[in-house]
Amino acid sequence: MPPLAILHYTATTALGRGRDAQLNALRERRGGLRRNDFGDDRLDCWIGRVDGLESEALPAPLAGWECRNNRLAWLALRQDGMLEAVHAARDRHGADRVAIVIGTSTSSIGASEEAYARLEDGAFPADLQRPIVHTPHSLGDFVREATGLRGPCVTVATACSSSAKVFAQAARLIQAGLADAALVGGVDTLCGSVLFGFNALGLVSQAPCKPFDATRDGLSLGEAGGFALLERADGAPGLSLRGYGESSDAHHMSAPHPEGLGARLAMGDALARAGVAAGDIGYLNLHGTATPANDTIEAQAVAALFPGTLHASSTKGWTGHTLGAAGIVESVIALLALEHGVLPGILNSAEHDPACGEQIRFGNAERPIRYAMNNSFGFGGNNCSLVFAAA
């Protein structure tokens, strides 16, 4: 595929607001997980919570979209000059020619949960009788209103691969000539549905998650938001999206394919589309949820494709699993690795799982790299891999 320039990118997670907060925490190996302090009924687990959302009300013109998820979207959009960059792209290309492709898993279902908790005579309370916050496109519609863009505007909701797939869909829209630039990204916030849902599946650890550790026993949930601005590359040096690969496991709704079939297809397809050899990837950010099943299968799929020299890691020990935002957050980490040469290892993990190959690195490394990759896999066996390049 023709490369797409990544002119701006940002993320806000439990590690803090904006790129520097992510980079510094990764470099200093300072995690963002805390004991669960979300909601009234608190499961015994650890979470990656974004501080300050409770006091970050949306500005009056956007009040119709008010909810925790759109607050995080608005907060993330204003870091690292992203909103100004979007306005500049709008002025450069015209509002009709900039697309919005945004990923989320649960969008603002937290608002629907709140409405059910505060029913008045069986009906939603007046302040929550706003249909837009009770539907998945709450996020995409909010971003459209907040940016003034008028190009194609869509919310991708393929569970935990959502905000990786946005890069692929945006690349296609630009390649087909339907847009000259695209704002991509994703936002997911903590809510009862995911805390109690993943708990019901037996996938939540009571301790901070330990990706790829031999004693790992489940994930830690987190919330996050992030964005990237894509444009047709003009040959100038800089970061770029070089390839994407998408596949389906065709196996099970909530368990990965035992041989990692879909993961291999997605990674192989992304490398092929990028025209990059597996040996040229300098850093791979893994899906690495820290569930017993995911990590072994993903490590084996990686070992089947990549040489032992690859530095691969999951950064979910820092941020928690941010679900529909994981794709953008971990793409941002891959882009930081390309820009700064900081290759994160794995936080909280100490005991190597003999079933995982030497590609899986617990310690950080610092060296310049040319290509980085990100894996995001979701329920339904929905997989996406992305290849990014420096210079």
Added chain:
Amino acid sequence: MSTLSATIEGVGFWTTGLPDWTSARAYLRDGTMPDAAPTRPSPQLLAPNERRRAPDTVAVALEVALAACNDAGRDPRALPSVFASTHGDLGITDYMCATLAGDPRSISPTRFHNSVHNAAAGYWTIGAGCTQATTAISAYAATFAEGLLEAMVQLAAGQDAVLLVGYDGGATGPLAPVSMSSGLLGGALVLARNPKADAPRIEITITDGDATRADGLARIAGGNAMAPMLPLFEALARAGDGVSLFAGRGRTLKVGIAHG
């Protein structure tokens, strides 16, 4: 402004009262409706026990998806797919929110994993044994137009054929007066890059303007959140030459149709 084109090789359709494309076309032609139409689709792609347990939205999506593949003579395993739904399964959203408000620790793990917006896409790829890419999108009233756009750009990016499925179900519980959607509605198209004898070609352009109003199928399924797709299905049935689909505030997706 760029124009993209495709062949519509196959169509699938199901709504309460009109359980396939043949009966939908008959209804548009002379107003007849089949006697004793089933109240729920029975998607043959799923094993019998799964067929009964699947959420309504999954059942209708898989039903029309398979019908469109059969109509096109395409193997479901070979097609990448785009699943477009405004709300996903509102019945499950109602269950999740009501349970969280009452007894959160009793959430059903199966209903939780069925609550993801890509549940139908997941069951489709599992049932069909399809490892091709699939996606699940929403764009509120522009959901079908954005789904059609994504299917068309997949063809432009080199795919030979793509399956597009639009579907929504009915709202239940306290959500019903807010997320208004009633009945069960699904429509599917197999879109292909190359022309095929006797199959209609479409071309699409995004522009400013208003959407075409559906006037036939809307009498049956107009209350469903996926109703904005109905003008296209009506035009296909009546050999119309084009429609405009709602594509966001003030925007439309103009679909020109050339019948083979």
